[in-house]
Amino acid sequence: MKLDIFLQQVPDGDGTWWQSLASGLQWTLLVALLAWIMAFALGSLVGVARTTDKRWLTRLGDTYVELFRNIPLLVQFFLWYFVVPGLIPSVKVWVTTLDPTQHQLVTAIVCLGFFTSARIAEQVRSGIQSLARGQRNAGYAVGLTQVQTYRFVLLPMAYRIIIPPLTSELMNLIKNTAVAYSIGLTELFFRTREMGEMTFRYFEAFAAATLIYIVISMAANRVMAFIERRVAVPGYIAGSH
Amino acid sequence: MRRFITTIITAALLGGPVAAQDLGGTLKKIKDTGTITLGHRESSIPFSYLDDKQQPIGYALDLCMKIVDAVKTELKIPNLKVTLQPVTSSNRIPLLQNGTIDLECGSTTNSVARQEQVSFGPTYFVINVSAAVKKSSSVNTIADLDGKTVSTTSGTTSVPLIKSYEKAKGVDVKEIYGKDHAESFLLLADDRAAAFIMDDILLAGQIANARNPADYRILPESLRQEPYSMMLRKGDAPFKALVDRAVGAVMKSGEIEKIYAKWFTAPIAPKGVNLNFPMTPVIRDAFKNPNDKGV
Numbered sequence: 001m002k003l004d005i006f007l008q009q010v011p012d013g014d015g016t017w018w019q020s021l022a023s024g025l026q027w028t029l030l031v032a033l034l035a036w037i038m039a040f041a042l043g044s045l046v047g048v049a050r051t052t053d054k055r056w057l058t059r060l061g062d063t064y065v066e067l068f069r070n071i072p073l074l075v076q077f078f079l080w081y082f083v084v085p086g087l088i089p090s091v092k093v094w095v096t097t098l099d100p101t102q103h104q105l106v107t108a109i110v111c112l113g114f115f116t117s118a119r120i121a122e123q124v125r126s127g128i129q130s131l132a133r134g135q136r137n138a139g140y141a142v143g144l145t146q147v148q149t150y151r152f153v154l155l156p157m158a159y160r161i162i163i164p165p166l167t168s169e170l171m172n173l174i175k176n177t178a179v180a181y182s183i184g185l186t187e188l189f190f191r192t193r194e195m196g197e198m199t200f201r202y203f204e205a206f207a208a209a210t211l212i213y214i215v216i217s218m219a220a221n222r223v224m225a226f227i228e229r230r231v232a233v234p235g236y237i238a239g240s241h
Numbered sequence: 242m243r244r245f246i247t248t249i250i251t252a253a254l255l256g257g258p259v260a261a262q263d264l265g266g267t268l269k270k271i272k273d274t275g276t277i278t279l280g281h282r283e284s285s286i287p288f289s290y291l292d293d294k295q296q297p298i299g300y301a302l303d304l305c306m307k308i309v310d311a312v313k314t315e316l317k318i319p320n321l322k323v324t325l326q327p328v329t330s331s332n333r334i335p336l337l338q339n340g341t342i343d344l345e346c347g348s349t350t351n352s353v354a355r356q357e358q359v360s361f362g363p364t365y366f367v368i369n370v371s372a373a374v375k376k377s378s379s380v381n382t383i384a385d386l387d388g389k390t391v392s393t394t395s396g397t398t399s400v401p402l403i404k405s406y407e408k409a410k411g412v413d414v415k416e417i418y419g420k421d422h423a424e425s426f427l428l429l430a431d432d433r434a435a436a437f438i439m440d441d442i443l444l445a446g447q448i449a450n451a452r453n454p455a456d457y458r459i460l461p462e463s464l465r466q467e468p469y470s471m472m473l474r475k476g477d478a479p480f481k482a483l484v485d486r487a488v489g490a491v492m493k494s495g496e497i498e499k500i501y502a503k504w505f506t507a508p509i510a511p512k513g514v515n516l517n518f519p520m521t522p523v524i525r526d527a528f529k530n531p532n533d534k535g536v
Contacts (some may be wrong), residue, residue: 011401013401013404082427082431085433096433099415100390100415100417100433100434101415101417104417181395181420182420184417184419184420186418190395190418193395193396194395194400196331197330197395197396197397198396198401200354200355202331202335
């Protein structure tokens with residue numbers, strides 16, 4: 001294994017292989033961050049919807065989760081990138097006005113956002129359902145509306161309980177961004193493959209990518225652990241130590 | 242590690258009694274195991290691909306079978322076992338180097354960069370890297386693509402070619418990547434890209450399989466010519482000589498005309514599509530003077 005390959009110029013590109021991987025990493029982080037924001041917001045809404053007393057809302061939420069959970073991620077990328085614009089003429093018109101790179105970025109964020117939101121919704125639901133029934137009833141008893149009960153009683157505790165599975169979800173999301181190579185987004189995995197195929201130094205390229213993915217996933221893990229400690233309620237479940 | 246093993250093998254060969262025939266390398270491996278393993282592609286139409294019965298067929302495989310025949314005669318193993326191993330553009334070189342396959346029969350460009358890793362047999366096809374466009378578009382030359390989006394397949398030699406063309410001619414095109422040729426072509430078919438830049442024969446294959454083949458054309462311009470050839474392990478002179486002799490004989494005898502016609506100007510499996518790709522002068526020249534020059 002010779003590391004000088006990382007300092008060699010990319011044929012007819014700008015910069016070295018090391019810089020090429022670094023630019024891929026930027027895309028990876030950007031997609032992960034924006035998809036996480038989307039997934040967290042959507043996932044929370046759907047998760048809450050599945051625990052309300054409105055039967056139709058619960059059904060709708062269940063359908064949403066099953067839809068996005070049961071289709072392989074690679075297939076979902078293909079659907080969002082090729083099939084959706086092909087089926088809906090107005091989307092196609094809009095897509096052709098977009099810069100192709102922007103289009104890939106938007107597709108990757110939307111696809112990963114929906115996929116991850118279904119998984120977060122499932123965790124938010126289980127977090128709320130793990131709380132004692134009395135908490136909800138206590139909320140109603142002191143005169144809070146359903147919205148207020150969720151906002152001030154149920155969700156603050158539910159989110160604290162589900163921080164560990166949410167951490168795994170965030171780490172999964174970071175690793176899942178690699179699938180965006182399939183729509184040609186030049187993220188880290190795309191650059192790694194490109195480096196392998198153009199220099200035949202697969203071992204070096206993939207060793208570097210492995211290391212980078214481990215480092216960013218671990219960093220996400222540490223950040224979530226920090227948040228978990230900061231928001232812990234003394235004397236209550238996992239947060240206590 | 243490889244050098245270490247080579248040293249040991251060399252030492253063993255030198256130290257032991259001198260064999261009647263000094264085979265070594267691939268030929269020795271074939272003789273010892275009674276098996277030759279050919280690497281083939283799964284969708285490089287018409288060079289090396291799977292038919293509707295999932296059997297590997299193609300122009301490159303036909304030529305490789307000529308090499309297998311020569312190996313049988315040379316080693317006097319009439320019942321030599323032929324194993325077929327699928328390979329991809331990413332793993333074809335590593336699998337050849339580690340001995341999983343003995344000969345790669347696909348659509349591999351013979352490039353100077355690759356010659357540092359592997360050897361090549363005689364050039365059996367010469368492609369032009371060109372652009373497929375829709376007939377309805379106003380694009381007539383590659384320079385007309387200035388300011389437009391073009392698609393290409395990631396990991397192929399077309400990627401650095403477009404970039405160097407842009408720099409040389411001062412044109413500005415935006416590249417988007419499909420992960421395989423079918424997806425890159427889909428980007429053109431959906432009007433997401435104004436052109437698909439790739440080897441002309443592969444473009445012809447995509448067009449022949451498109452819903453409306455008459456809608457597309459390949460620009461007569463060429464970004465670069467690239468020779469295709471079979472790959473074998475580097476530094477294996479006896480096997481290389483056998484490959485050159487076997488394929489060279491097919492080319493000199495004119496038998497190649499029949500094999501070429503079978504794959505490029507006649508309907509081929511699985512759908513009975515005709516690629517309509519008659520022999521170009523450059524290809525004819527490569528058959529007249531068999532060579533393994535890379536680009």
